[in-house]
Structures are given as C-alpha cells and as structure tokens.
C-alpha cells in the first residue's frame with residue numbers, strides 16, 4: 001500500500017541535523033571545540049537567575065518578553081518595541097522563512113552560509129539558492145546578481161559561520177541600498193559582539209524598511225543550552241513575526257538568565273578579551289605548522305589543510321587526543337576544520353596535537 005501520510009514538499013530534502021559530538025570513546029579528558037560555545041561557560045549570575053526562576057516553573061511565562069526586550073534595548077541602544085525573542089536565533093530564522101517565503105519563492109544566502117537558512121527555507125516550502133563566495137567571504141556583487149523576482153529573503157551572517165569572515169559595515173550597507181524592495185535582508189549577528197565597534201546591522205535596520213537583524217545569547221553569553229535569541233526589525237516585520245510566534249516560546253528561566261547574562265559586564269569582557277588573545281595565538285601557531293586560516297572575526301577559526309584527506313586525518317588525530325572540532329564538508333569546505341577558541345589550555349592542546357600530526361608522531 002502506498003503511504004498516504006506524506007510531508008509537505010521540501011521537508012524530506014532537509015538533511016537531518018548532526019550536532020557536534022561531546023565524547024570520544026576511551027578518552028577521558030575531552031574538550032569540545034565543535035559548537036562555538038563560550039569555553040568559560042555562562043555567567044554565574046545567569047546560572048543563579050535561572051535557578052531562582054525554576055521555583056515558579058509551574059507558571060506560564062509572560063508572553064511579551066518585555067523584561068528581556070527592555071534589557072536588550074538598554075544594552076544595545078535599540079527600541080524594545082521592535083525586538084522579538086525566540087528559542088535561539090534559529091527560531092527567529094525559522095519565523096522569518098515561515099512568514100515571508102513559501103512555495104515558488106527563493107531564499108538566498110551565500111555558498112558557505114550558515115546551515116539553518118537552507119533548512120528553514122525548505123521547511124517553509126521555499127527554494128534555497130546559494131550565491132558563490134570569493135575567498136570564503138560573502139560576495140556582495142554575487143549575492144545581488146543572484147536576486148530574482150522570486151527572491152524573498154537574503155540571509156547574510158556577519159561574521160559568517162563557519163568561515164569567520166565578514167562582509168563588513170560598508171558591504172552590508174551596499175546590500176541594503178541595492179536590494180530591490182521585495183527582498184528582506186536578514187543580517188545574522190550571532191557573532192556581532194565579538195567585533196569591536198560593530199552594531200550587527202542595527203543602524204541599517206533603523207534606516208531601511210526591509211532590513212532585519214538576528215542575535216543570540218548562545219555564543220558570547222554562553223547560553224547555547226538554554227536557547228535564547230532575538231531579532232530587531234522594522235515595526236511591520238516584528239508585528240508579522242509575533243503573529244507566527246507561539247506566545248510561550250521563551251520560558252521565564254531563559255528570560256531571567258539572559259537578562260542576568262547581559263548585566264554581567266565582567267564575564268562578557270573577560271570572555272571577549274580571552275577570545276581575541278587566544279584566537280590570534282592559535283591562528284599564528286597553526287599557521288607556523290602549515291595550517292593557515294582566514295582572519296576570523298568570531299570565536300572560532302577555519303583551519304585550512306592541503307586537501308580533504310589531510311583535514312580528515314587531522315580531525316581523527318585531534319579526536320584521538322580528546323579534541324573535538326568540526327568537520328565542515330557539509331558546508332562545501334572539505335579541506336577545512338572549524339575550531340572553536342577554547343581556554344588557554346585547550347588552545348595549547350590543539351597546537352600540540354596538530355604539531356604531532358604534522359610531524360608524523362601523532
């Protein structure tokens with residue numbers, strides 16, 4: 001009998017997501033450097049706030065997230081009314097596709113763009129379209145050239161994951177100015193806080209009717225496991241997204257933890273300065289070993305090997321040494337490994353393991 005219960009078109013084209021592993025069989029001292037998590041964990045104040053919020057877990061959370069929206073607005077100089085909160089920025093990306101793209105529409109992103117754009121586009125029944133990059137960097141001209149009458153959304157992560165490279169403020173501005181009005185430009189600022197002086201695209205949101213920014217508490221703020229993200233956009237976009245959003249999509253535990261995390265400037269400053277220092281050190285040491293990487297603006301580097309085979313072999317050697325990094329063949333970068341910047345000890349272990357691999361002693 002033929003199966004009569006069938007998913008909507010596009011759904012079965014979504015490859016099941018494979019997250020970073022966190023164990024290696026037979027290795028005790030494992031460090032996970034595969035998901036761009038904060039190696040120093042969440043702010044202790046955020047942990048305390050989450051614990052306290054658990055006491056009232058029998059109560060539904062406020063559906064308007066106003067406490068968190070105000071805290072975000074104060075911190076980044078934005079308008080609370082034009083902020084929407086989600087279960088990670090992944091959920092905001094999903095709301096955007098659901099709201100603005102459907103069958104027959106195209107969702108555009110760049111060649112090595114973040115995986116959720118394609119997944120959410122397919123889930124909405126839309127057609128994902130990838131534009132070529134130049135030197136592992138989103139190419140403004142190629143993106144503009146790929147726009148058609150059917151394009152509804154253009155996603156650009158700046159900095160991008162897994163490449164770590166940036167279009168930068170001027171390139172983003174050129175995109176915003178050149179895109180036709182029927183295309184929504186979504187600037188994904190998951191790593192915006194790591195870039196000194198970068199507003200993540202907030203200024204463009206204030207200026208254009210078709211620009212949205214997404215942000216997250218998962219990377220710098222160390223709350224990936226709690227799932228808190230947000231978006232900032234023109235009033236008409238936020239209004240539409242809020243109609244799609246379930247009223248209780250973010251729990252009070254998430255809200256309280258995120259508010260406390262935003263307030264812990266010491267933890268944030270420490271995390272940032274260690275990332276900057278260790279990212280430069282790790283990149284330079286690997287470069288000396290014949291493993292170059294593009295200048296990264298995030299909390300990870302994309303290490304480049306001679307070819308896919310060498311990248312795979314080094315990945316295996318790192319694993320055997322208890323270091324879990326991320327293969328990115330699925331992003332069209334089989335010769336690369338993405339390595340999250342860990343604490344100093346973790347970075348030293350990575351360098352030692354790559355050195356041993358390169359000289360054949362691993």
Ligand SMILES: *Cc1c(COP(=O)(O)O)cnc(C)c1O
Nearest residue numbers: 088089090114161190216218229
């Ligand atoms: C990690 C990441 C996100 C999503 O993170 P959430 O945990 O869902 O907030 C979004 N975009 C990019 C580019 C990322 O790397």
